[in-house]
Amino acid sequence: MATTGLLATVLIMKYADHLPLHRQEAIFERSGVRIARSTLADWVGTCGAQLQPLVDALRQEVLSHSVLHADETPITYMHHKKGKTQRGYFWVYAPGAYEQMKAVIYDFKPGRSGAHAREFLGDWRGSLMCDDYAGYKALFADEQVIEGGCWAHARRKFHDIYQANGSSVAEQALQQIQRLYHYEAEARNLSPPERLAHRQRHMEPALKQLERWLRSQFELVPPNSAIAKAIRYSLNNWLALTRLLEDAQLPMDNNA
Known part of the structure; x- marks a missing residue:
């Protein structure tokens, strides 16, 4: 034995x-x-x-926490019946970055259907930090699960453009997003009420300025360009990206 x-x-x-x-x-x-x-x-x-x-x-x-991070990552596995490899996914869940408990749970599934997230979460209610993957969208339909947008995903789109061609528009977007992260760093160790007040005092005006700037730039760039797609991503997800102004426990991004 x-x-x-x-x-x-x-x-x-x-x-x-x-x-x-x-x-x-x-x-x-x-x-x-x-x-x-x-x-x-x-x-x-x-x-x-x-x-x-x-x-x-x-x-x-x-699932006892009101804010969760969620992401999914591909993995190649051997199908026990087909005898050959195929792509599956680890669906990853963790309490929000500002929650006291630190834990991660991996849920292996053979596909990327949003039904897998619904199966795992069950009747859970709260705010889910995730990217803009369509598989999560059904979770938000009845508003029992609230979408928290990820600024790291929004930022990455501008960063990749700036690295590729030095776009001045992308550079300005990065500078403004960096200012948001600066304000968040200042508030990281505050109590939830203090953090929310700090966000509303400093981050909210910066977000309004960024939104106006994004909309103005969107009118100036070619509609099918990479920079237009990056701007469109942020604007299309603006409600989710700004929910941290309403909930102190929502982090800025999904980098738990």
């Missing part, structure tokens, strides 16, 4: 060190310990089942 230490070693080697089971089998055999790959696979599966209550408890704790 395997000890807990041995089981932990196998799991760490597989998931933290990215060593597949056939390589672990060879490593153990080189040390004089013969453990069949099928046995290692059984151990991994059994551990997964035994750890499910911990996963359920973590999910429940994460």
Whole structure:
């Protein structure tokens, strides 16, 4: 019978060190310990089942918070029936950056449909920090889940343009967004009421100025240009991007 230490070693080697089971089998055999790959696979599966209550408890704790971060990232996996690799996704959820609890939970799904987010969140109600991916949009239809916009995504579009061609419009946008981050840094360690007051005093005028400037620039640039698309992204998501003026617990971006 395997000890807990041995089981932990196998799991760490597989998931933290990215060593597949056939390589672990060879490593153990080189040390004089013969453990069949099928046995290692059984151990991994059994551990997964035994750890499910911990996963359920973590999910429940994460969903107890009123502000969550959400993102999804692709991963290639071996389909157990088709016998070939295909693309799946880890859907990642974490309490908001200003929440006291720090935790992350990964929910593997074979696709990127927004139904997976709805399945995980269930009847959760709160503010969800995410990007503009269409899969999340159905969550916001009944307004029980409120969309929090990510300034890092908005900024990145201008940053990529500036890096590509030195656009003066992109540079000015970056400077104004940087000012928003400066105000947020000043308020980071304040209490929620103080943070909200600081945002409304300093960030709200800057946001209004930025919105006017974006709309004026949008009229001047070619409509199908990269800079127009970057401006359009910010303006189309303006309501979500400015919700931090209403909720002190909403961070500026999804970089949890």
